[in-house]
Amino acid sequence: MIKHITTPLTPETINSLQAGDKVLISGIIYSARDAAHKRLFEMIKKGEKLPIQLEGQIIYYVGPCPAKPGTVIGSAGPTTSGRMDAYTPLLLEKGLKGMIGKGFRSKEVVDAIVKNEAVYFGAIGGAGALLADSIKSSKIVAFDDLGPEAIYEFKVENFPAIVIIDKYGNDLYKIGVEKYREI
C-alpha cells in the first residue's frame, strides 16, 4: 500500500508512518546538504533568524544538477545522510519533522527522531533523473553563494520515498537486511 502524505507533516501523519511504508510526498520541501547544514547549525547556535521555517517541514538532502532551459530542475536524487548527523539533532529540536536521504543515521540521530517524533525517509540513490520528475517548481531561498549546496524550495507532487526510520525507532535497514542475510 502506498500512503499519500502532504507537508507540513502533522503529528497524525507521523504517527501513521512505519518503517518500510511506501509514501508519495506532496507539498513544499527544502533542500539542504553539508554546507547549508553547517550554516543553519551555526545560525541557531548564535540565535540568529533562519532563512527557512523548520516547524513541521521536510529537508531533502540533495544538491541538484542545474536546470536546462525550459525545465524545473536537473537530476535531483538524495545524497548520503550520515554527513548531516552532527547537525540533525539540533534541527529536530527546532521543529524539523522529516528528512529525505539515503544511508545509515547515527544513534544520536535515531534517538532525536524518537524524542522529537519525526521521520527519516529514503529516496532511491542514483535515480536523480526519475526523482526530478516529481519536482514541479524550484527556487533558491538561501545561501545562493553555495552553488549546488544552496537551499532550494521545491514544490513536489507525489515524490516517491520509503520510511526508513519511524518515530518509534524502527529501522528498515535492520529489518530488511535481517530477512535476506545468509552470512
Next chain:
Amino acid sequence: MREIHVDQIISAVERLCIDANVKLPEDVKAALNRALEKETSPLGKEILSDIIKNYQIAEEKDLAICQDTGFAVFFVKLGQDVRIVGGNFSDAINEGVRRGYKNGYLRKSIVNDPLIYRKNTGDNTPAIIHLEMVPGDKIHITFAPKGGGSENMSALRMLKPADGVEGVKKFVLETVRQAGPNPCPPIVVGVGIGGTIEVATLIAKKALLRPIGEHHPMPEIAKLEKELLEEVNKLGIGPQGFGGKTTALAVNIETFPAHIASLPVAINIQCHVARHMEIEI
C-alpha cells in the same frame, strides 16, 4: 611525430563529460536487468526497476543519470609519438571539463580546499589525470566520473602476506557490510591487490573500468572474484540497503607485484551508476 592540437582534446573531453554522465555503459545496463530477474525481495525488485527506469529517462531526456556527476577522473594513454601543439595538455583536459560540465548542465561538485575554505570551484575542475606513456601516435582517453557517496565508503588496508586469500575476503566483506546502504547498492566492488599504497588504490579504481562479466586473466583470481561476488550477495544488504540478494553487480580485482613484506589491498566502491566512457584521438 604526429601533431595533435589541444582544441581536439578539449572538444573530445567536453563530449566525454556530457555523454558519460547521461548514458550508462551497456554491460552495466545488462547487469541491472539480470539482477532484476534474479532478485527475490519484492521491494528490491521495485527498486531495481526504478533504477532501470531512471537510466532510460536520463538517456531519453539527455539528463544526468545521477545528480552527483562526480570528480572528473581521466585515465590517459599518451602515445610517445604524439606531439601536443597549441597549448598545455592538462589545461586542455581541464578546459574540456569546464565546457562539458557547463554545457551539459552537470553539477559542479569540487571545492577548492578540502579542509579550511571548501569553496566550490564553480566549474568542476581540477580534473584528476592519470597519465601513462605508451607506444604509438594516438591519445586514448577514458573518463570515469566518480561520485562522492560511494568513494567515501572505499578503504585501504596493509595486510600481512600470511593473511592470504582469506584475509582479502574478510576485508572485502567487512568493507561492503559496513558501507551498507550508503554507497547506493547494487554496487561494483573494485579491488586492487599488490604494489605500494598508491598503486593498490589506483588499480582498485582501474578495476571499476573492466566490463561486468569479464574476469581477471589468472584463473585463481577469477575464481576469487566469483566467490567474493557470491558472498557479498549473501550479506542481505540488497538494492539500496533495504534487504535483498543484489548487493553487488560485480567484484573486479586487479593485481600488481608486491614487496616481500607486503600485501596491500585497496577497495574502491562504485554505485550502480557505474559510468565510464572512452575515446581515441
